[in-house]
Amino acid sequence: MLASVAIACALYNTVSASVDPRLKWWTDARFGMFIHWDMSSLAGTEISWSRKGSKPLDIFGDPAGYVEDPVYDHLYEHFNPNKFQAEEWATLASAAGMKYVVFTAKHHGGFSMFHSALSEYGIKNTAFGRDVVRELFDACRRHHLKVGVYYSQRDWHQPDYGSADASKYHAYLMGQLTELLTHYGKVDVMWFDSFGKGDSLKYWKADEMVALVHRLQPGIIVNNRAAYFGEDVPSLRGDFDTPEQRLGEFQNDRPWESCMTLVTVADGGGWSYRKDGKPRTYAECVRALASCATGDGNLLLDVGPDASGVIPSDQSERLREMGAWINIYGKSIYGTRGGPFKNGPHGGSTYRDRTVYLHVFNFPAAGLVLPALKSKVREVRLVHGGAIQFSQNEKGISIDVPAAKRDSINTVLEVHLDGLASKEMEDGKPIPAF
Ligand code: GLC
Numbered sequence: 001m002l003a004s005v006a007i008a009c010a011l012y013n014t015v016s017a018s019v020d021p022r023l024k025w026w027t028d029a030r031f032g033m034f035i036h037w038d039m040s041s042l043a044g045t046e047i048s049w050s051r052k053g054s055k056p057l058d059i060f061g062d063p064a065g066y067v068e069d070p071v072y073d074h075l076y077e078h079f080n081p082n083k084f085q086a087e088e089w090a091t092l093a094s095a096a097g098m099k100y101v102v103f104t105a106k107h108h109g110g111f112s113m114f115h116s117a118l119s120e121y122g123i124k125n126t127a128f129g130r131d132v133v134r135e136l137f138d139a140c141r142r143h144h145l146k147v148g149v150y151y152s153q154r155d156w157h158q159p160d161y162g163s164a165d166a167s168k169y170h171a172y173l174m175g176q177l178t179e180l181l182t183h184y185g186k187v188d189v190m191w192f193d194s195f196g197k198g199d200s201l202k203y204w205k206a207d208e209m210v211a212l213v214h215r216l217q218p219g220i221i222v223n224n225r226a227a228y229f230g231e232d233v234p235s236l237r238g239d240f241d242t243p244e245q246r247l248g249e250f251q252n253d254r255p256w257e258s259c260m261t262l263v264t265v266a267d268g269g270g271w272s273y274r275k276d277g278k279p280r281t282y283a284e285c286v287r288a289l290a291s292c293a294t295g296d297g298n299l300l301l302d303v304g305p306d307a308s309g310v311i312p313s314d315q316s317e318r319l320r321e322m323g324a325w326i327n328i329y330g331k332s333i334y335g336t337r338g339g340p341f342k343n344g345p346h347g348g349s350t351y352r353d354r355t356v357y358l359h360v361f362n363f364p365a366a367g368l369v370l371p372a373l374k375s376k377v378r379e380v381r382l383v384h385g386g387a388i389q390f391s392q393n394e395k396g397i398s399i400d401v402p403a404a405k406r407d408s409i410n411t412v413l414e415v416h417l418d419g420l421a422s423k424e425m426e427d428g429k430p431i432p433a434f
Helices: 002-017 021-029 069-078 086-095 132-142 166-182 199-203 206-216 282-294 313-332
Strands: 031-035 100-106 146-151 189-192 257-261 298-303 347-352 355-360 368-371 377-382 389-393 396-400 411-417
Touching (some): 021 146, 086 100, 086 132, 086 313, 100 132, 100 189, 132 146, 282 298, 282 313, 313 411
Parallel strands (some): 031 298, 100 146, 257 298
Antiparallel strands (some): 347 355, 355 411, 368 396
């Protein structure tokens, strides 16, 4: 009995440190684009939440940002984003170094950004009329970007949502999911968005929903929000966790993805186009991506296109800057795992095979000294070029980066070992360092 427990634990440890083959492309990708867009961009207030009657009102709670329901519900009649070019968005995502795109096919507001036979409240009934999901996914595939459907189970427009007979809304939701997962080719990620505790138990059958998704799209990966963060129905914890508007903690026994807005606003939203939005700084963005990768997670960075269909230039410029960064430092991000050192406010590390990439945000006054490793360090280099002096003994590794060679945002160093970096961790646990 005890022996079998020990064997099971040993197996578990091996399994938890490796990646499920279905998720390999995704953990290798590390960086994706989230897009929140629908006719709410006309008002420039938060998508869905700014519809006044939509509860709870304490979220994104600037009353000045609210739009009266009758106004909100008719915004689509003026929605004609004739500058929308899927090709431009896909080109931008790719230039930013992103490897996948997740798009709001329907947000909580209930507006379908795809041609749905099941609803009149959608893009098909605007002057624009084109199927945004189709154009976007086709363009993404031309750029070798994987595609993800964001579909909100909450729906503040569909009359059956929240009614006493939950089966009607459930049938609607299953119908729309079937459209999305059969009419648009291969879908790589399913991004649900339920976070109201108990909602999934009252308003839709989350287990049937997830089974449908897997049946229609074998190989798809699903986030943890089919039911309240997976917690309402623990069997539906999904394939990955989704820390929101914050950087995930180090976690290498279950995949995760921080979803964060590129634009920030006082009320904590900023998912969709906001008149009052201001992009995060370049330093914040670079460090956010490095923090996710060093913590063994992904970053899904969100943009909010405007009502004409354009990703505003302050957002797109920032993304191009990210792309320039990743052109140099991509090898320390893509296809790496977080570790063997634990990340923290001063930086962290990623690794691949025998190479450890150190991401140093701030150098301690006493210089960079890392805990001891089992392997011998053969060489330390700056990723953008140049050997760096170091010394190693049984107490640790001291790395001497001259001030002139430090980068004020993130100094990325590659440390070549004579053994596998993964072996430095005991049971997959990272070594405290930063
Ligand atoms: C928040 C917002 C929602 C957004 C989601 C993305 O829950 O309320 O609008 O789609 O974050 O994670």
